[in-house]
Amino acid sequence: DIISVVIRRSRPLLKDIELKIDIPPTLPLLHVHPALIEQALFNVLENAVRFSPANGRIWLEAMHVENWLHIDVCDSGPGIAEDKREQVFDMFHTFSHGDQYAAGTGLGLAICRSIIAAHGGKTSVEDSAPGEGARVRMSLPLTAPSATHVLIIDDEPQIRRFLTICLGSQGYQLLEAEDARQGLQQAALHQPDLVIMDLGLPDMDGQVLLQQLREFYKGPVIVLSVRNGEKDKVLALDNGANDYVEKPFGAN
Numbered sequence: 001d002i003i004s005v006v007i008r009r010s011r012p013l014l015k016d017i018e019l020k021i022d023i024p025p026t027l028p029l030l031h032v033h034p035a036l037i038e039q040a041l042f043n044v045l046e047n048a049v050r051f052s053p054a055n056g057r058i059w060l061e062a063m064h065v066e067n068w069l070h071i072d073v074c075d076s077g078p079g080i081a082e083d084k085r086e087q088v089f090d091m092f093h094t095f096s097h098g099d100q101y102a103a104g105t106g107l108g109l110a111i112c113r114s115i116i117a118a119h120g121g122k123t124s125v126e127d128s129a130p131g132e133g134a135r136v137r138m139s140l141p142l143t144a145p146s147a148t149h150v151l152i153i154d155d156e157p158q159i160r161r162f163l164t165i166c167l168g169s170q171g172y173q174l175l176e177a178e179d180a181r182q183g184l185q186q187a188a189l190h191q192p193d194l195v196i197m198d199l200g201l202p203d204m205d206g207q208v209l210l211q212q213l214r215e216f217y218k219g220p221v222i223v224l225s226v227r228n229g230e231k232d233k234v235l236a237l238d239n240g241a242n243d244y245v246e247k248p249f250g251a252n
Contacts, residue, residue: 002034003062003071006041013049014058022061028142030069032119033170037140040115043108044073044136051077051134067142072126074135085125089113107237109136114220114242116140118148118193149190151175153183153197153209154224159247163196180204180212187217199225199232207239214240224249
């Protein structure tokens with residue numbers, strides 16, 4: 001299951017940190033995209049490792065409360081002041097005090113919040129105070145969500161078809177645009193839950209499209225591009241992208 005996979009992925013990061021797990025055996029099923037929720041949980045756990053001291057502890061807990069499943073990751077690090085709890089989910093926001101590894105990119109928790117929100121859930125910092133560790137909670141609804149609409153903006157028909165097959169098989173409703181003009185029209189008309197877009201479009205550079213898209217669209221945007229330079233990635237994230245995936249890519 002999702003949690004077991006994340007635990008296996010996290011083992012090499014833990015080193016001398018103890019991971020305490022409290023997962024009831026009878027949790028209800030979730031209506032989610034497994035790979036995305038796995039990545040969201042891994043991002044939070046990786047962040048907890050970064051801010052836990054040597055020989056520290058991390059607690060991974062899950063609980064069913066009414067129509068919600070809560071997944072909590074608690075660390076034994078420096079904690080987060082109440083007035084900073086929302087800032088940790090901002091793009092590129094980083095803390096450097098007391099971490100045993102180099103400072104992160106400031107993207108992990110921002111991406112996590114976007115993924116959870118796309119599933120109708122919410123992410124928050126709970127029960128944290130300076131010097132007492134932090135508890136990050138991911139809350140997911142147990143009721144089946146309404147169909148999630150994904151807009152694909154790419155001038156390559158084979159890419160659009162591949163994404164349509166992959167995402168359609170997971171229950172997503174797909175919208176397609178072959179250029180920036182169509183993409184802006186579709187985004188304004190349908191307000192999709194997620195936009196996946198290329199940078200190399202025939203009528204407009206994708207960086208400009210991102211800027212125009214962010215004038216009215218507040219949902220998550222994933223850039224899918226053959227451009228693999230660090231400058232392109234940073235610029236795309238600065239222009240409002242939530243994540244950046246290089247082509248070629250796989251179904252996962």
